[in-house]
Amino acid sequence: xxxxxxxxxxxxxxxxxxxxxxxxxxxxxxxxxxxxxxxxxxxxxxxxxxxxxxxxxxxxxxxxxxxxxxxxxxxxxxxxxxxxxxxxxxxxxxxxxxxxxxxxxxxxxxxxxxxxxxxxxxxxxxxxxxxxxxxxxxxxxxxxxxxxxxxxxxxxxxxxxxxxxxxxxxxxxxxxxxxxxxxxxxxxxxxxxxxxxxxxxxxxxxxxxxxxxxxxxxxxxxxxxxxxxxxxxxxxxxxxxxxxxxxxxxxxxxxxxxxxxxxxxxxxxxxxxx
Numbered sequence: 001x002x003x004x005x006x007x008x009x010x011x012x013x014x015x016x017x018x019x020x021x022x023x024x025x026x027x028x029x030x031x032x033x034x035x036x037x038x039x040x041x042x043x044x045x046x047x048x049x050x051x052x053x054x055x056x057x058x059x060x061x062x063x064x065x066x067x068x069x070x071x072x073x074x075x076x077x078x079x080x081x082x083x084x085x086x087x088x089x090x091x092x093x094x095x096x097x098x099x100x101x102x103x104x105x106x107x108x109x110x111x112x113x114x115x116x117x118x119x120x121x122x123x124x125x126x127x128x129x130x131x132x133x134x135x136x137x138x139x140x141x142x143x144x145x146x147x148x149x150x151x152x153x154x155x156x157x158x159x160x161x162x163x164x165x166x167x168x169x170x171x172x173x174x175x176x177x178x179x180x181x182x183x184x185x186x187x188x189x190x191x192x193x194x195x196x197x198x199x200x201x202x203x204x205x206x207x208x209x210x211x212x213x214x215x216x217x218x219x220x221x222x223x224x225x226x227x228x229x230x231x232x233x234x235x236x237x238x239x240x241x242x243x244x245x246x247x248x249x250x251x252x253x254x255x256x257x258x259x260x261x262x263x264x265x266x267x268x269x270x271x272x273x274x
Contacts, residue, residue, distance in 0.1 A: 004123050005225070007176050012224030013053070013074035019221020021054035021080065027207040031267050032057035032116050034203050035143040038271055041066055045111040050100040050132060051118020055081040062093035069110075071098035072118075101127040105135045113142045117267070120146040120177030129193035136274040142195060143271045146180035148202050152256070152263035154222050158229055161251060165244040166236065176225070186270045195272025204266045211259035212252040216245055 006012040013020075035057065041047060043065030049058040052070035054077060062068045062085065070093065072078050081095040098104055100115070101124055113132040122128040132142050147153075162169045180186045183200040190198045209215045220227045233241050256263065 005176055006228050007224040008121050008123050009224075010074045012227070013072075014076040016221045016224060016227055017054065017074065017076040017080045019218055020223070021221075023218045023221045025054050025056050027205060027265060028053070028056040028116055029060060030205040031145050031203060031269065032114075033060050034201075035114060035116070035145060035269050035271075036061055036064070036066075038201060038269060039112050039114075039141040039143050041112050041141075046109070047112040047114060048103075048105070048110045048132075048135060050103075050113060050115040050128065051121070052081060052095065053077055053116065053118060055084060055095070057114050057116045058093055058095070059084065059088070059090070062090040063088070065092065068093035069105075070095045071100060071103070073097065073099050101131060103131045103135055107134050108137045109135045111137060111140050113140070114144070116145045117147065119144050120180050125177075125189060126192065129190055129195075133193045133195060133272075133274055138274055140274045141271060142190075142274070143269055144186075144190065145267050145269050146177055146186060148183075148266035148268045149181045152207070152265060154219070155226055155229075157252075158219070158226060158248070161244055161248045162229060162233070165247050166240060169232070180268065183268055183270075186268050190270050190272045193272075195274065198270065198272040201269045201271070202266055203269055204264060207263040207265050209261040209263060212249045212256075212261065214259075215252070215261065216248055 046067040047061060049068060049070040052058050052072045055070055058068045058070035070081060075097050078095045078097050085093050101122055113136055119125060119128040136142060187198050187200050220230050233244055
């Protein structure tokens with residue numbers, strides 16, 4: 001097992017479950033619904049949502065009458081998703097704690113499998129692709145979504161700010177899964193898991209935030225990696241936090257304007273057939 005970062009652990013995602021839903025789900029839902037459209041999922045088909053997170057795809061599919069099993073290794077993410085499924089009385093969907101690299105389902109079980117900005121974090125992505133292939137029925141479709149380059153990338157933006165505010169701030173590693181920004185790399189990894197007819201669709205969507213201040217207030221929920229940056233700032237004290245906040249708001253307003261913010265993001269949707 002390779003060394004893992006915070007965003008590759010259940011503990012990392014446990015800490016951001018509700019904030020991630022609030023901040024990111026409006027954007028991830030748009031990518032999820034496009035993946036459902038591209039794969040042609042129909043009511044009563046049975047699908048698996050791997051590394052489901054806050055459940056943007058699972059919820060969209062269940063509302064459309066699809067039978068959904070959602071899994072995630074974060075107990076808090078699963079707890080939150082179960083609550084939402086119960087609240088909407090979506091009896092055609094279930095959520096379970098499970099590692100996407102070792103699925104507890106027999107082969108040839110699902111009509112389609114999905115992973116929305118989840119599989120890209122797996123320490124051993126090849127196992128994730130292979131497991132999604134294994135549990136598919138022959139002719140079944142899989143869609144894996146990962147970030148593409150370009151647009152507003154929060155962690156990189158925050159890194160610029162912290163490096164300006166605190167010149168000796170510890171350098172950050174490249175984002176986990178950033179290799180999949182290359183569509184050819186993405187395609188080859190899916191093909192290596194024996195998927196056929198692999199295609200990569202690059203989709204651009206707008207992420208809306210009420211104001212720069214709102215984005216700063218809820219930024220810790222963006223990802224465990226961003227939470228870790230704020231924890232380092234916390235250890236440096238209120239003065240450094242305030243200085244970073246001021247620079248963050250000034251740079252955001254200068255580059256993107258004031259409220260409301262329209263933040264462009266792009267993602268690859270890689271689709272293959274068993």
